[in-house]
Amino acid sequence: MRTTFVNELMKLAEKDERIVLITGDMGFSMFEKFKEKFPDRYYNAGIAEQNMVGMAAGLALRGKKPYVYSIIPFLIMRSYEQVRVDVCYHELDVKFIGSGGGVSYGHLGATHHATEDINLMRGLPNIEIIAPGDPYEAKNAVDKSYLNKKPTYIRLSKNKDPFLHKNLKDEDFEIGKAICMKKSGNIAIIATSNMLNQAVEVSNELDNLGIKNSLYSFHTIKPMDKETLDKIFKNYKYIVTMEEHNIIGGLYGAIMEEYGKGVINDYSIEKVLPIAINDKFSHHVGDQNNIRKYFGIDKDSVINKIKEILK
Structure with a gap:
């Protein structure tokens, strides 16, 4: 990037x-x-x-x-x-x-x-x-x-990030408007920043397991795309947010400020699962993937957490 x-x-x-x-x-x-x-x-x-x-x-x-x-x-x-x-x-x-x-x-x-x-x-x-x-x-x-x-x-992340939107034109991108990358099932995965690539991998693996899901890229955190969020909360039973950020104040925090517990009860949502870094610093030495695994936000950990909420 x-x-x-x-x-x-x-x-x-x-x-x-x-x-x-x-x-x-x-x-x-x-x-x-x-x-x-x-x-x-x-x-x-x-x-x-x-x-x-x-x-x-x-x-x-x-x-x-x-x-x-x-x-x-x-x-x-x-x-x-x-x-x-x-x-x-x-x-x-x-x-x-x-x-x-x-x-x-x-x-x-x-x-x-x-x-x-x-x-x-x-x-x-x-x-x-x-x-x-x-x-x-x-x-x-x-x-x-x-x-x-x-x-x-x-x-930005660093470099060597793969292209994930291969069929979109420049005019399809709008600040403040999320991108729906796939739509299926009753699980919505909402990802941002450098967790998007892993979200794509998680989504594809869930498909392979027979767990249909939708995937949204929320590239804009502020202003938040409230219109798309409202549709997600109305149409899905499970929502998974994915970010490489502290659980406080990032993507999950922004969404929950808008759709607090009382508001969620007005929808058919059964579970909002945050995939984020728990409120702590990393004292673990390693590369990015290694630290993701340490915090339980790597691909395998995410898939296991999603399978758990579906039981």
Whole structure:
């Protein structure tokens, strides 16, 4: 997804000289072409993320369109006050591009994990949050968010993500509108960000087991697609949410805020199963798949949990 972001930003920058790219000493081997082609529109702010966001706010106030890139914990958490006060409070046209969603940087430990970022950003007024699940969604997140003038947070994983939407056109993507990838049975799987690929694998395996299911990609966390959610809650008995994020404040949290226990009782829902990281840090050393297994959000664990609620 990172390569997709850079490629799309290059195309946009060729058309719009207001676009500037600011990085916090990150993106080496990624931004060389941008720097070479637009040397006066590329800034390396160094390991000074608070200053980096302040720079972006100042540039936006002067009519520029800043794109700010770094690893998510450094981009969002280290500079949270500046994101809140300098950008969101003033509703500035700044795009935050965060790399390493969830436990993508697994072996680097909890300091580099991004498992609370959606929660943090959802609490800020005026900002949109897009969490692409594949390069198609990443491309369109960059292209479609360019058209608005709102603060926007785009949560990327790393690279080498497979294309999951092979038959969709760019015009099929809309910020704030979920994508129905398949529709069958009385189980709805709702996935976001870098859990979408695993959700596809889970869905296919359930089919092989004779358990029919539907699959939805909720690439936009804010604004939430309430229209599609309402249809899901009306038409399915079981709902499974899948995210590589703390169970608090992410996809599951956003849905349950809208459809709390009292509201769920008005529907025919028997169970909402959250697949997320329990409210804890990871002290487990390993790669992304290894840590997913540790937290019980890997493919096999998810399938077993779904089979359990169907008993």
